[in-house]
Amino acid sequence: MALNSLERFVFEQSLRYPVLFRKLVRPQLYQRNHSDPELVHEAALKLLGDPVVIDTLNKHYSLLFKAPPELTIELAGRHIAPFGTAAGFDKNGDALEALSHVFGFQEPGTVVLYPRPGNPRPRVATDDAHEDLYNAQGFPSQGLDYFLANLTRYRNSTFRPRPSSIFVSICGLPPAEQHAVEFALKEMETLLTRIAPFADGFVWNPFSPNTAALSLLRKPEVFRETARLMWKHAEQKLRLVKMGPYEPDTAEATDSLKLVEAFLEGGGHGVVLVNTKAFPKDQVPVKTWGYPSAGRSGRFLKPYRLRAVRDIRQAFPQAVIIASGGISDGLDAYETFKAGATALEGYTPYTYHGYGLLAHIARGVAYHLQAEGYKNLEELQKQVRHGASLAAT
Template sequence: MYRALRPLIFALDAERAHRVTIAGLKLLPRRAPSFDPILSSDVAGLTFPSPVGLAAGFDKDGEVPDAMLSLGFGFVEVGTVTPLPQAGNPGPRLFRLVEDRAVINRMGFNGGGQAAALARLAQRPRHGIVGVNIGANKDAADRIADYAQGVRIMAPVADYLTINISSPNTPGLRTLQAGGELAELLDAVRSARSRNGPPVFLKVAPDLDSGDHDRIMRAAIDHGIDALIVANTTVSRPPLASGHAVESGGLSGRPLKALALAQLRLFRAASGGAIPLIAAGGIEDADDAFARVRAGASLIQLYTALVYEGPGLARRIATGLAERLRRSEFANIAEAVGSE
């Protein structure tokens, strides 16, 4: 059905199509998905029924997490949520690169802010795993304080929290990945965490230099970060066919696949398996998912591929991943992690 509807959806500009999609998902009946038991695993103290998750950026304000769980995602990450509402960057700011099966965005953490997301998420029944991705306002006087506030405010409604310092669309944000600033940020995050609060993940960029992986990994382990998400969108530009290739912003989708997989392997080598890794970037099918698991990912996240493949993608990948695990004679997905 999605293939028949896609030309109509693509006739709309990308951001308007996204808002129409969110509105439609609010009407979707809620149903509890079933998953093959071979896909279940424990990561950071949480039991994930499937490793196939929805990446942040799709449901920025926590409007449809339960609808996305109903579509077959094992977990959903909402956000990025900032302390105060902000409009984000001027439009147009979201572009489909159809020929490349990719997207470029320069949204800039647009959203309704923490108070609105908190109220919305507090009203939902607590079932399924829903994480909250937190960020800083563009004009914040103290961005580290924004992250600490996000940890304190959003913890009661989150099964996990993600510290997003890897978006390329807020000027200067990625500098928080540098040595001294990263340590200061993670110190503040650790201080803001409650003893019984949810696990905290760190989302990193794919555009890193030699030595960054060991440094970031050491900082994450030293400060009690529970998992790393590898990786966000890239500012690099591999060869692209679309006329939108010249647009600034973060590139996601198929062209990011090789870079994201390479970064995952580097972080796996840096960690030696000491901290769980979550793979994102260019994952389109079960083969991609299985490759990330074997390269060291305990979980995976999708977003851009949904634009091209439609809402049934999570279920298809989960089914295909279970088939590949059995063909490879793994008893469960945890056995396959890092097995390449």
């Protein structure tokens, strides 16, 4: 599907005015795709292969936003804009080139070793009033070979005015049988060795709420071992683990800190906070939801995200923290940096507001930094880390 000139004009304007995306472009996409959020997402990713769309994104972001110098951070050996795509957004690396015109980094995946369809559809639902999504996708993936073909094409392409860093989300899947953890770690080893030459880093994702077998991996000894494996096969790369949300003052909160501690002890650099939160079927706002539960994402995650970022920053002042969970405006983004985030990433908010949202968020962060007297984002981050180190001693 290619855009005609009117559609191109509207798309261009929607980058400038995200409200136009929300009120006009998004409803159109839903109308054309049977109101199925997953079909809409796939159609939108396909559009990102259109050279006209790539060109529009390139021009728009070169004009309006290209990592304002005061927001640039150093991460994994590169100076980049601290805004990225969250895992699941581009599961198979189909749109790496187009998205690299917009984002400072991307987290494609979660990539698993062998192709798997995930759960039967429909398995994604929207909650427009709250700007949330519910999903029970169950790790659909085209598998490692397919993803690697996309990643190597991206690496070898000559288009790149400003390539974004690629932190690949991966997971070995434990079968429900004996030696399951060893099996999952073996898969991780294959994923790491084959992807490492082409990636800037990895995010291990043992926290998808829709895949029960992953709970076998959520033990300190497995976190330590996985971090060691990541260090062994990707020594020069960024190595993170994705964590789930938790309620305050619970065993879940304490366990979460212990898991992160084990991952850092094993040689990991930090965390991505937070994954979706599991909700039971009767709380999913769709009458015919076919699964016992769903992972909810979007704005409602804000308190979970902020709390987790604060907790991890206090406990581990030097850890890398990438924050996600409904980050939808400049003030919210700024507060997340103040809580201790190194960089931010998103999925759900971009499905509601389009890519123009990023320029809006970036301008907001720059505004609040200046209003509070910081020269740049790195100065704020240094101060937050210093405060956390003092509190820890």
